[in-house]
Amino acid sequence: MKLLLKGGRVVDPRNGLNETMDVLIEEGKVLAVDIAIDAEDARVLDVSGKAVLPGLIDMHVHLREPGREDEETIETGTLAAARGGFVAVACMPNTDPPLDTGAAVRFVLSRARETGHVRVLPVGAITKGLGGAELAEIGELRRAGAVAISDDGRAVPNSRVMRHAMEYASMFGMPVISHAEDVELSAGGAVNEGYWSTRLGLPGIPSAAEETMVARDIFLAELAGARLHIAHVSTAGSVELIRRAKEKGILVTCEATPHHFTLTDEAVAGYDTNTKVNPPLRTARDVEALRQGLADGTIDVIASDHAPHTAEEKEVEYELAAFGMIGLETSLALAVTELVRPGILTLGQLVERMSYGPARILGLDWPGIVPGAEANITVLDPDASFVVDPAGFASLSRNTPFGGRRLFGKAVATVVAGRLAYVAGAS
Amino acid sequence: MPLRQKDLLGLEYLEREEIELILDTAVPMKEIFTRDIKKLPTLRGKTMVNLFYEPSTRTRTSFELAGKWMSADVTNIATSTSSVVKGENLKDTARTLEALGANFIVIRHQMAGAPHLVARTVKASVINAGDGRHEHPTQALLDLFTIRERLGRIEGLKVTIVGDILHSRVARSNIWGLVKLGAHVTVCGPRTLIPPEISRMGVEVTCDLGEALADADVVNVLRLQLERQRKGLFPSIREYSDLYGLTRERVDKCKPGVLILHPGPANLGVEITEEVAESPSAAVHEQVTNGVACRMAVLYLLSGGGKPGEIAA
Numbered sequence: 149m150k151l152l153l154k155g156g157r158v159v160d161p162r163n164g165l166n167e168t169m170d171v172l173i174e175e176g177k178v179l180a181v182d183i184a185i186d187a188e189d190a191r192v193l194d195v196s197g198k199a200v201l202p203g204l205i206d207m208h209v210h211l212r213e214p215g216r217e218d219e220e221t222i223e224t225g226t227l228a229a230a231r232g233g234f235v236a237v238a239c240m241p242n243t244d245p246p247l248d249t250g251a252a253v254r255f256v257l258s259r260a261r262e263t264g265h266v267r268v269l270p271v272g273a274i275t276k277g278l279g280g281a282e283l284a285e286i287g288e289l290r291r292a293g294a295v296a297i298s299d300d301g302r303a304v305p306n307s308r309v310m311r312h313a314m315e316y317a318s319m320f321g322m323p324v325i326s327h328a329e330d331v332e333l334s335a336g337g338a339v340n341e342g343y344w345s346t347r348l349g350l351p352g353i354p355s356a357a358e359e360t361m362v363a364r365d366i367f368l369a370e371l372a373g374a375r376l377h378i379a380h381v382s383t384a385g386s387v388e389l390i391r392r393a394k395e396k397g398i399l400v401t402c403e404a405t406p407h408h409f410t411l412t413d414e415a416v417a418g419y420d421t422n423t424k425v426n427p428p429l430r431t432a433r434d435v436e437a438l439r440q441g442l443a444d445g446t447i448d449v450i451a452s453d454h455a456p457h458t459a460e461e462k463e464v465e466y467e468l469a470a471f472g473m474i475g476l477e478t479s480l481a482l483a484v485t486e487l488v489r490p491g492i493l494t495l496g497q498l499v500e501r502m503s504y505g506p507a508r509i510l511g512l513d514w515p516g517i518v519p520g521a522e523a524n525i526t527v528l529d530p531d532a533s534f535v536v537d538p539a540g541f542a543s544l545s546r547n548t549p550f551g552g553r554r555l556f557g558k559a560v561a562t563v564v565a566g567r568l569a570y571v572a573g574a575s
Numbered sequence: 576m577p578l579r580q581k582d583l584l585g586l587e588y589l590e591r592e593e594i595e596l597i598l599d600t601a602v603p604m605k606e607i608f609t610r611d612i613k614k615l616p617t618l619r620g621k622t623m624v625n626l627f628y629e630p631s632t633r634t635r636t637s638f639e640l641a642g643k644w645m646s647a648d649v650t651n652i653a654t655s656t657s658s659v660v661k662g663e664n665l666k667d668t669a670r671t672l673e674a675l676g677a678n679f680i681v682i683r684h685q686m687a688g689a690p691h692l693v694a695r696t697v698k699a700s701v702i703n704a705g706d707g708r709h710e711h712p713t714q715a716l717l718d719l720f721t722i723r724e725r726l727g728r729i730e731g732l733k734v735t736i737v738g739d740i741l742h743s744r745v746a747r748s749n750i751w752g753l754v755k756l757g758a759h760v761t762v763c764g765p766r767t768l769i770p771p772e773i774s775r776m777g778v779e780v781t782c783d784l785g786e787a788l789a790d791a792d793v794v795n796v797l798r799l800q801l802e803r804q805r806k807g808l809f810p811s812i813r814e815y816s817d818l819y820g821l822t823r824e825r826v827d828k829c830k831p832g833v834l835i836l837h838p839g840p841a842n843l844g845v846e847i848t849e850e851v852a853e854s855p856s857a858a859v860h861e862q863v864t865n866g867v868a869c870r871m872a873v874l875y876l877l878s879g880g881g882k883p884g885e886i887a888a
Binding site: 348349352 | 587665666684688691692706707708710744770771772773775776
């Protein structure tokens with residue numbers, strides 16, 4: 149059946165669109181983008197007053213299946229993604245077993261076909277068992293459908309292994325996604341090292357634990373002549389290192405999370421373990437640098453690092469609590485509230501950071517909202533205001549520090565390959 | 576004026592007036608020491624549980640005596656450090672203690688914020704007896720009490736805290752209390768044991784002990800955890816002692832009448848010599864006595880007691 153998105157403002161900078169237009173979709177593809185389309189046989193979605201965007205991609209998500217289906221499954225995680233306005237998610241390989249074999253990647257893709265609500269893009273492991281020692285069969289991972297490789301959750305401590313991973317992955321056109329952390333500097337840490345770690349008596353993780361590894365990986369990318377993507381950049385120093393590397397022409401990209409560009413380490417003050425995340429929440433100066441980096445394009449991508457954990461893993465002593473917070477259902481709203489409404493990003497730039505940016509890094513064919521293209525579209529109501537209620541999340545987990553916070557910007561429809569994966573108000 | 580909160584989690588969370596109320600209340604409590612029968616009926620029928628996840632002799636005994644002298648029923652639970660790592664759930668333990676009728680839970684835990692978790696879980700009053708490197712409020716209260724008793728005031732005094740500031744909950748609680756009561760605080764120790772941005776808590780920082788001692792009215796010497804040396808935070812006990820040990824020679828250069836405190840147990844000959852610890856300048860044993868009085872005051876006020884004058888004779 150045809151689907152007609154009627155009366156929305158199409159914001160698609162790559163196709164030069166920022167005007168009120170109708171979008172007609174049939175058989176998975178965009179059939180027409182025009183003023184006042186009439187299609188009697190189409191299901192019509194009145195999206196007047198809303199923004200019609202190229203489908204958003206969250207390139208850093210933990211779906212936890214296989215292994216921790218009590219935290220999240222491919223089904224629940226992708227439903228959360230659809231509700232959050234994402235047409236695709238890249239899922240990290242630190243599952244149990246990890247995605248370090250072709251079989252594991254094929255399992256995820258098969259489960260995604262059976263139960264998924266949005267497209268799932270598996271990220272394969274850099275090293276066998278995420279052990280940091282021996283390269284995984286990266287060619288096999290690629291053949292199975294992996295879009296990138298990463299040992300996310302852990303750094304690759306051995307510089308030689310990281311170098312070879314970059315060289316080897318470049319044969320398949322895949323980026324290496326770096327979780328940049330010097331584990332000797334961060335060992336035992338729970339929060340950002342600074343005034344709040346001192347005041348709260350919690351062991352700190354210095355900015356340098358991230359920055360030394362960002363610097364190392366930039367040098368290795370230069371040496372390997374290969375593509376590097378730095379995950380969850382959290383410090384002003386990292387942004388500056390990446391900015392300079394880009395000026396030198398090194399093939400580095402990076403992402404920032406909504407929690408890192410919204411919250412500071414002061415949020416830890418009440419020992420709420422939902423604020424415990426790796427890398428940790430940093431200072432106001434770092435938040436400012438991330439916002440600047442997002443504005444000037446040093447930071448290519450906004451990604452959530454959606455990391456579901458059960459209440460049992462969080463309702464414990466702060467130092468014992470698991471790292472990570474969920475983000476699929478708050479990411480877009482935080483970007484709208486914290487970046488678009490204050491004028492740091494235009495809606496067009498938001499599309500770059502949340503759609504074209506990740507698509508380019510992951511090597512997706514992503515032509516945007518043009519006739520003939522696969523119809524991957526997010527409809528956003530940028531003015532819709534709501535209070536975050538974790539109890540209503542589609543995610544199996546509730547570990548967010550944003551509960552009770554008033555945000556602006558709600559996905560009202562998510563179109564995945566022409567299919568309505570989510571539409572507001574429908575059950 | 577009673578305390579505003581049901582718990583005592585740290586001096587960070589108290590107003591100056593509340594700290595002074597506790598210190599004022601501890602004065603008549605200390606008077607009980609001179610009595611033949613050390614017993615007040617205040618907490619009769621109340622149950623106090625000492626939940627200690629770290630070994631402690633003096634703090635636990637001090638709380639135990641404070642509870643008993645106020646007629647509470649007191650139980651001690653010593654839980655080894657390893658059981659936390661094995662996954663014993665603190666919330667579950669707290670609920671169990673409440674189900675057993677605990678009115679007061681006194682908790683010592685190796686992790687910062689553990690008492691806050693317990694306080695959020697139960698209706699009982701939770702007293703922090705030391706949480707990781709965060710706070711040890713009753714230790715700071717007894718230090719404040721001792722300073723006030725010896726020197727007559729706190730406002731305007733220069734207080735130097737020497738040692739492993741980074742890992743010290745005693746230092747943090749002392750800083751909160753002293754700064755709120757108007758003292759000038761300097762922290763001193765090797766650079767590797769000074770936590771970042773501690774000056775924002777309102778203190779001066781120096782790594783030079785001579786400078787830190789020069790015009791101090793009070794010197795609070797912290798216990799050095801000897802295992803820190805193995806983590807590479809300082810090269811040897813010998814060098815630490817050489818740079819930061821409080822010796823007779825160093826005390827002789829201090830102002831006359833300088834007051835020396837140590838929370839105990841001391842590594843004699845490391846951070847302080849026995850000669851200094853046992854000298855008239857030091858108040859190590861008074862601190863222990865005052866600790867019971869201060870803890871009685873805290874229990875009294877948390878149980879709803881009002882002005883010090885109302886304490887039954």
